[in-house]
Amino acid sequence: MLQTSNYSLVLFLQFLLLFYDLFVNSFSELLRTAPAVQLVLFIIQDIAILFNVIIIFLMFFNTFVFQAGLVNLLFHKFKGTILLSAAYLALSISFHVWAQAGLWAQALRAAVAVPAGLLLPYPFTNLVLDVVLLFLYLGTEATRIFFGKATVCQRKVPLSTSLPLTVPAAVMAAYYLLLQTYALRLEAILSSLLLLFYATELLLGVLALVSFSRYSCLSTCGEPG
Structure with missing residues (x-):
């Protein structure tokens, strides 16, 4: 409480x-x-x-x-x-x-295809944007994972906190997939897989939350007889 x-x-x-x-x-x-x-x-x-x-x-x-x-x-x-x-x-x-x-x-x-070996400029504002979002991503992801561990303990409140944090984490993953100044092909693949895992985790988290709520209701009101 x-x-x-x-x-x-x-x-x-x-x-x-x-x-x-x-x-x-x-x-x-x-x-x-x-x-x-x-x-x-x-x-x-x-x-x-x-x-x-x-x-x-x-x-x-x-x-x-x-x-x-x-x-x-x-x-x-x-x-x-x-x-x-x-x-x-x-x-x-x-x-x-x-x-x-x-x-x-x-x-x-x-944006155009860039020849190999060409030294590309990295504007300072873009650098600041990428770094700030990286730290925000780190904080959001750490908080989400910390509260997401409650799934093992079947606790609804931490899980209900973890699930909404999946949305901003997915938004920032989409940014690094689509809007990052320079992105490696490996980063694009990993970000795409990450978005897939976020969607799966969100679906399974909602199902787990519904299951926990039903179990809590049965424990409070008694088994139907």
């Missing part, structure tokens, strides 16, 4: 994430001339929104109503919050993809 003394920390984290979201929405258009920086801000913003949604669900999981198996009652009570949060996350990602597509389309169309 979440201790009362920790609520202030959770609220502070939520307000911090919301403030960053508001900051990016207000000033991101000033960086249209620096698409690499804007892309980093957008990715961090989407991850922040996703973390906010995860925190909301973690708060739900720590209620006595959820632990008593009254999930439907909890959903109907907070249906508006859940649907608005999911819709805002989807709209935010859609807008970011649409905004960045126009900025990067010209650069992608200019």
Whole structure:
């Protein structure tokens, strides 16, 4: 259970994430001339929104109503919050993809086959983008794997935290597959396999979560007789 003394920390984290979201929405258009920086801000913003949604669900999981198996009652009570949060996350990602597509389309169309042995330039902004996303990828993947170990222990809350983190991890894997400045053929193959594993893991994780929920409900309400 979440201790009362920790609520202030959770609220502070939520307000911090919301403030960053508001900051990016207000000033991101000033960086249209620096698409690499804007892309980093957008990715961090989407991850922040996703973390906010995860925190909301973690708060739900720590209620006595959820632990008593009254999930439907909890959903109907907070249906508006859940649907608005999911819709805002989807709209935010859609807008970011649409905004960045126009900025990067010209650069992608200019991509041509490069002869072997040619020394290629590596723009500083692209280097910063690749390195920052690599560290974000590392943090997201480490957190996802840490909570994903709960599948062995049949614990729902850590698994419910790990599954949503598969989405930003898959997005960053797709970036290194499609939008990385220079990519080896080996990287393209490994990123494609990684996306396949992410999709499989997401499907199996959802099935495991449903199975754990049914088992928990049977344990709470008693075996049907």
